[in-house]
Amino acid sequence: MVLTSVIVCLCGLFILPGECHPESNILVVPVDGSHWVNMAVILKELHSRGHNLTVIRSPKSYYIPEKSPIYTSISMKSLEDEFDLSFYDRMLRCHLEYRRSNRLLRTIYIQADMARMMINGHDVLTRAVKLMFEDQVFMSMMRNTKFDLVLTDPGLPTGVFLAHHLQLPMVFNVRWINMGDSHFTFAPSPLSYVPVTGSELGDKMDFFERTLNMLVHISQSLQYYFIMEPNYRELLDRYFPPGTDLLSMELTADLWLVRADFVFEFPRPTMPNVVYIGGFQCRPAKALPEDLEAFMQSSGEHGVVIMSLGTLIAALPKDVTEAIAAAFAELPQKVVWRYIGERPSTLGNNTLLVDWFPQNDLLGHPKTRAFVAHGGTNGMYEAIYHGVPVLGLPLLFDQFDNVLRLQVRGAAKTLETTTLTSAEFKEALQDVLEDPLYREAMERLSRLHRDRPIEPLDRATFWIEYVLRNKGAAHLRSEGYRLPWYVYHSVDVALLLLTVLFLSVWMFFTVCRLMLRMVCKRKTKVE
Template identity: 65%
Template structure:
């Protein structure tokens, strides 16, 4: 079945969309195109200073609001990268914590900006009345930033999340049981089979993530929530109230873990059949002959890498018999070979789906890795920030990728890893197996997403799929009150038993004494 076979709703519905900019917008826009094709009326809340979300579009109407981009600078990510690369030189047990401290600093600043942006909207009665009068049927949002879920809750709209990461980490940790004995916490770079030291590291990261959530993130919104929401509301409970979670994951790639009835998996929903390339690019691909082509792209956020790293990569490419298409911004490397084509933009999905493509050099972003899986192209990973390290650990565990540390990259180790990917058939075999598994499903990921979005609209929510666990106090969820009662009863029984035995012993002793 494909999403094109799904029945259309009897009338178009009004959907308010609050996306996250950058690479997150790439997949959200594809989802919006499908919803628009099915007749829905879409309104996108964006920043007037948005990096990638256009104000004018043929598929949606936009509203300018206050968002993260109003006060943030893309250069921040380049500066963060330099700090992360320094931490990568530390021992593996320590560096993940140092990286997490950097992320904590970023989260603290980011949530302060988000809260100020949300407060400006909530404190603007004209703006809020405009949203209320529009009578939307649904809130579709990416909870990587919480503005959408705050607005959805305030407007009392059914909510659907297009999600992989939430405001504090991987989405499953918010909405499903996550035993840390075999579920790696984001940022740990662990697999699901851990020894004792790794489980210790995993538990420490879990406790630190809980500290982040309750001591840093939630308090940032406490004043806003007190002024505009019912008593007792907090960011986490609002987040857990979403009707449906469309998680950009697939257990072909992810490690298996517990999940919930209102969670549906759409990993790779942005993938499609490869289209024809522009004539010049197609000619370059064909000129590679039997050796084929290597494609390299490091995503949408990082605009510049250290000069010496670029020179080392270019020198390694120059020694390959393959041709190379490299998405590149900045000064042309002096060591660049004649076999390498630099472009400031590339049709990534069409290149990965081209029969001449032999390998993909990538930073490990979710979109790019699922596209590589979809087309069966092995990956040489060069992780830089955020979830990229964990993503590549998963793909490496499947035998479909190798990873090179950016902090210690040289021409020699990069070239050795790249030749291994190109010449060892096991990487391609494993990736093509993942591709077959990923495609072997009754409904396409896009069809799954469209069905459940419209399901929530048809039924005005999906509260029957939400576990009652979200409404329980933490001590009830973990049955600590029951444990406490059993401990008290056990203690009372033990005390009573000791008292009775003591009393009986004392009576016998007195009788014995009298007889003597």
């Protein structure tokens, strides 16, 4: 009898609604580059739980494999003028030059350059999506496969268009959306204490900084409404109901899996259909390859500095590279530098150049003392997870804001790459290495980041399966998503109240004038 009860209880555990994982067909539309690194982690977990995954990719993709044991890939038709990695090197050269100007001017230059990039980028993307919709064989295959859900990164809206066209529930794996920080899309964002990405500001702003924050926000909003949205107008009019706009389509997402953690981000308002999974790609360090492990151990008590510029930038300008290599050569520490390009002439015997390394495992190695990084989100979370202080060399996009967040918390130091000298780099790196406050601050962030009731990857997969089980999660979406901007901000109500106030004041003064005239007339008659 007891054995039967135990068996029944165990069976009950396996059939609880919240724990069952029925096989489902998930259409995945990722963004290439470092974004794919995050998406791949989620896909591995979903595959391990029995879901069938289909990944849409470009045949010119430089990070998303065509063949994989965990998913089936479908390659879209490509355009001749798709971006290649050299595009980012050209952009870096321009931005480094812009940063020689004062703060206001460089912000204007960079915003203008981003606008030009958006014009070109969204023109290419629009033509690619049109090509996809015009491919009858491809679209017929999409419809006949009977997908249950679209998992996409809205950094590029291809997945948004597909999800709406196929009328499927939509889950975002998101940090950035095509118009900037995703938070500004789905949640209230008071500009008095919520810094706009690209402003390089913290959440404590004086009057000038709040003005700059407002100007950057206005600039980005204008770019969306006058540059990005018109690019898609013809596409939207042809394939979607009248009046459809891109922002409204994005706001219908059932769930936003946001790659953020408020240990790293500045606190701000949020919404109920948002799940925070910042750092979900971080893991305890694994054993290094033998040759790399031998190099780490050879550092002795001084330890190792590791350096990486991420997945997009091949190399810094030559003079900057030479300055960094010269500074590394004077350190007692060993250095592992992820580097592609011509070997610097000033390179010391203590520096190992590699074209790739297991970044997470190196950051978790007990010999690692500091991380020289460009400020990419993945690297910042891995540094937080393993408690390694950062010397930041931000180059593009959100990297300046990312390093600033750690610097405000005392866990990083930032250098301006444009004017970098060997002496300046060496001094800053020695400060990070020798001042214990940097490591203590980062270790505190690490403790806070790890102190959570459930791992972020488990949260992500639970909520994806929640949307699958319930055929969406519309009940978590705010009604505010449906409102036009003037209703959302109660502009119509404010105008009505101001009109009533104006009329009331006008009537009061009119009555007063009439009464004053009557009194004056009576006095005149009496006299």
